[in-house]
Amino acid sequence: MKHTLYQKFNKFYNKDAQNAYFSPGRVNLIGEHIDYNGGLVMPCAITQGSYLLIAPNEDGVFRFRSLNFPEQQEIPLQDQYKKDGDNWFNFPIGIINYFTKDGHQLKGLDMLFYGDIPLGSGLSSSASIEVVTAFALNDIFNSGYSKLDLVKLSKSVENNFIGVNSGIMDQFAVAFGEKNKALVLNCDTLEYQAVDSNLGDYLLAIINTNKPRNLTESKYNERVQECKEALTALQKELNINYLCDIDAETLKKHELLITNAVILKRAKHVIEENDRVKLAAAALANNNLHEFGRLMYASHDSLRDQYEVSGAELDAIAEYGKTDPNVAGSRMTGAGFGGCAIALVKRDAFDDYSSKITKYYTDKIGYAPSVYSSLIGDGVGLLNLLVN
Numbered sequence: 001m002k003h004t005l006y007q008k009f010n011k012f013y014n015k016d017a018q019n020a021y022f023s024p025g026r027v028n029l030i031g032e033h034i035d036y037n038g039g040l041v042m043p044c045a046i047t048q049g050s051y052l053l054i055a056p057n058e059d060g061v062f063r064f065r066s067l068n069f070p071e072q073q074e075i076p077l078q079d080q081y082k083k084d085g086d087n088w089f090n091f092p093i094g095i096i097n098y099f100t101k102d103g104h105q106l107k108g109l110d111m112l113f114y115g116d117i118p119l120g121s122g123l124s125s126s127a128s129i130e131v132v133t134a135f136a137l138n139d140i141f142n143s144g145y146s147k148l149d150l151v152k153l154s155k156s157v158e159n160n161f162i163g164v165n166s167g168i169m170d171q172f173a174v175a176f177g178e179k180n181k182a183l184v185l186n187c188d189t190l191e192y193q194a195v196d197s198n199l200g201d202y203l204l205a206i207i208n209t210n211k212p213r214n215l216t217e218s219k220y221n222e223r224v225q226e227c228k229e230a231l232t233a234l235q236k237e238l239n240i241n242y243l244c245d246i247d248a249e250t251l252k253k254h255e256l257l258i259t260n261a262v263i264l265k266r267a268k269h270v271i272e273e274n275d276r277v278k279l280a281a282a283a284l285a286n287n288n289l290h291e292f293g294r295l296m297y298a299s300h301d302s303l304r305d306q307y308e309v310s311g312a313e314l315d316a317i318a319e320y321g322k323t324d325p326n327v328a329g330s331r332m333t334g335a336g337f338g339g340c341a342i343a344l345v346k347r348d349a350f351d352d353y354s355s356k357i358t359k360y361y362t363d364k365i366g367y368a369p370s371v372y373s374s375l376i377g378d379g380v381g382l383l384n385l386l387v388n
């Protein structure tokens, strides 16, 4: 792939790329809609992601091209950059805007992007492109940001430039991911542990619903707002900064403070899910994949019934898992409303699973899902310049 990218870069820009970078996508094993509530999540970086090839130019312009989209853009250096509709290049432009406003002297750049994460599939293609751009700019212009700074500034671009009030999980996972490790990340303190994602006889399957996602951003922001309402209600009696500062038992004692039934359901999901992540981390450490799988199903049920971010497509995948003895657990991953689900599937039964889930899903939903077996890879970095 790298070879083809170098050739394309040369064809587009009539010169060689100076550097090449890669940032992965991510799946979240468990801990959904938790990051913006200050709790624990368990994401891993996957081996698919975003590539960025780049070379400085002397023309005082930023040029953006992608192998995934026909739209390209060329903009002169300026003091402030604006979002341009829903175009893909808003992500790198947002990062450039951040560096500029933070006082860094930039120069013109020719850039070529390529991503092999299915877009809008809930595998964090946006965090991946943000982080790869931030990492590249920091490297080329010696801007002096730490990797954690790059995570935080990419999140800030997502929140303030793109307009999605997401938490920090995706940017953190794609920056700090490690091969064959899951990150147990505390989204309040940002302390994390990279734990062996030893799945024994099982592998991690990713099932893309192939459902076109819409309303995701507005529904996502609505959930963030609902959690704020729940928190404000609880703060009348409890001295807490986040919903995840309390456990399910404490919520039970104080739940009368939340008078709106919908808001209470949202709070229950968040607080119980956070408790589940603790149990899931222990189960993984003890190689107890049945317990891990049980927690995955419980997480899915709660996202469906209490948080209401699932849908017929994601539900069909989790439902099927419960009927197949080769599946230890299955759940939606990411924001929801479409996108991807994951499943822990017996390694030697993956092909059987793949054909059965495809049939089940297609009969129920009317079109086929895409099923992959996934590898857990490293976080953002410079690609070796040797062409292969």
Ligand code: GLA
Pocket (backbone or CB within 6 Å): 028, 031, 032, 033, 034, 035, 036, 166, 167, 168, 169, 170, 334, 335, 336
């Ligand atoms: C999206 C957001 C994350 C996180 C998940 C849900 O991926 O970008 O910050 O909130 O949804 O867990």
